[in-house]
Amino acid sequence: MRKIFTLLAMILLANATIAQEKIPVQFLFSTQRTNDSLVQFSVSAKLEKGFQLFGVKKQNAEDAFVSALQLDETNSARLLDTILEQGKQVQIAAADDANMIYKVFEDSVRFVYSIKLAAQDSLILKGQLNWLGKQADQFPSGSTPFSIEIKPTNLSDNAEAANVANQTLWQIFLLTFLTGLLAVITPCVFPLIPVTVSFFLKRSKTRVEGIRNALWYSLSIIGIYTVPTILLVLIFGDDILYQISTSAISNLLFFAIFLVFAISFFGAFELQLPNSWANKADQKAGKGGLGGIFFMALTLVIVSFSCTGPIVGTLLGQTSTGGVSTAPIVGMLGFGVGLALPFSLFAFFPSMLQSLPKSGGWLNSVKVSFGFIELALALKFLSNVDLIYHWRLLDRDVFLVLWIVIFVLLGIYLLGKLKFSHDSDLPYVSVPRLFFAIASFSFALYILPGLWGAPLRHLSGFIPPDGTQEFNLDALKYQIGNTPTQSPSTTSLAQPPKRLADKLHVPYGLVAYFTLEEGMAAAKALNKPIMLDFTGHSCANCRKMEKEVWKDPEVLKRMKENFVLVSLYVDESTDLPIKEQYTKKDGDRVITEGDKNLDYEITQFGFNAQPLYMFLDLNGKPLSSIKYGYDPDITKFIAHLDAAKAAFDQNK
16 A cells, blocks of 8 residues: 555656646557457557656556556447557566566557447547656656547448558559569560651651550550450459469469470570461551551560560469459559550650660560579469479479579679570670679578578568478477467367378468368367468468568467467368268369368358458357458557457357
8 A cells, every 4th residue: 555655646746747848658549440349449659768658457456557548438338358568668676666577668659459339330439548657766647538439330341441452453553564664675575666656756647646646556555455354354253363373273384384485585496476466467557547556556465475475474463362353454454554655655755766775685685584584483383383282392492492593693694694695795794784683693692591491571472381391490499399389288178180281281380270170179179269261372462471470479479379270271282072072053063172162261251362361259150240361460460369359258
């Protein structure tokens, strides 16, 4: 009691001082729905230098050195006991008791509360935060009021989903647009720019007509790339490109195509579409009019296929895995705009043609450089097939060795120390070649530590997972007990994973089941909710989530202690037992583990993209209607895990 009275006296004295001085802490209040019945209420505090803030969690029942959230009595929302504290925490000793240690925060801190509120309800959340701090030998305190609106689930969720989709599409457009501009400097396209623009300007009676023809030429290029993609999606459904990009057969085909393209770029042979196609298009181009200009654009697309084909294939594959149905269309639109823009730009400003560099050996160098890059991409597609069929031919360390060699050779080539038969002599190294060589060598050095298990977080979506590497120093700490997978009290309660456990693995010492049946049995034995992880061997975003989010200590702790992890691979090639095979309503036969998992994801959750994280109770019912996909925001993922756990505890 003496400590409490002393504290109260300090607080009253500090309040009298603070009333005349600037408050050393600023608060920001926000809300976000994380569940059909739960709301995440966040209090973010920015602290001045030298000021420390006490947290909101009591160390014991008598602890009075805490900040506290107080809601108005008129609020219908119910505050749950689960509280998350995030920030830089330090320990200080009590002045009157050396054995007493208090925990405070410095710089900034975030308190996250869970509030029970029905999905259809809206609320004006009112209250105040009664805060306590420490500054030198003083204990300043105060109360900061707040009033914030919580909207119904349907309004906020739809707006957020639309915003995420729009951001994704804009990112895809920008990336593919830049790729289209890059494709302009390939030897198949660049020499045609001055010839084509000069043709329009000289053929046209007026400059305005020449500009109009160039614009129509550019629009035709855009249409040639975009319209077939639209038709493909309309005819076969918006998931056709996604299915192609995740199929083992298509990945093997992409590997073969890219390998052939790479060999062609190295000068072994010239690869192009049938000459008859180009000849027919060229004949119709000579008829004049807008139709003739369209066939001129078609001729360009056909002739430049050997350079642009691999780029287009890569873009279609990558954009089709994003979970947004219109992404491939937007991707082809961006690429077409980037490729066509220079033709219109030079038609508007024909004097700029004089500043273009002359065609020459540098174009062949660009082509050969593309060959090295395509060879590296070919290995990526082969790696997907290797993971799906469990060949273990291209494990992470082997893959990295091949990539290191490829990019070292690229750097040597750019410096002129490696030549092909069709390369011209290089009397000196230009500044651009030097910088590209530096970039290539730097990339090779960056991935070199990956041979010993370095995370290589920025490449997590492109290289094989850590589990395929035999010697991995980063993964070793999870194997030697630094982070136990399960507490000793629970290891004997549930059966270990059996089915597919010899083929599939998850990182960071996690224990995962690879069938829903085994996972459900373990969840009932441990009395824990299920975390469904819909993933895939060829899923780049799945590997990014594991590297960027799962590895976080707070995330990893919650996944191990609070959930039973069930990882369902939608592209797993292992055959189902005969008795478990079945025919879907559309007549397709489900014969593999991957087919079964993908069908379950689509029929139960109406989703066919990965990653997808859903949380189930012991009856197999979702704890939340939120379809949580790729999102590298660690704080948001932690809040979602806590909300799922809170929902499970409420339903016990």
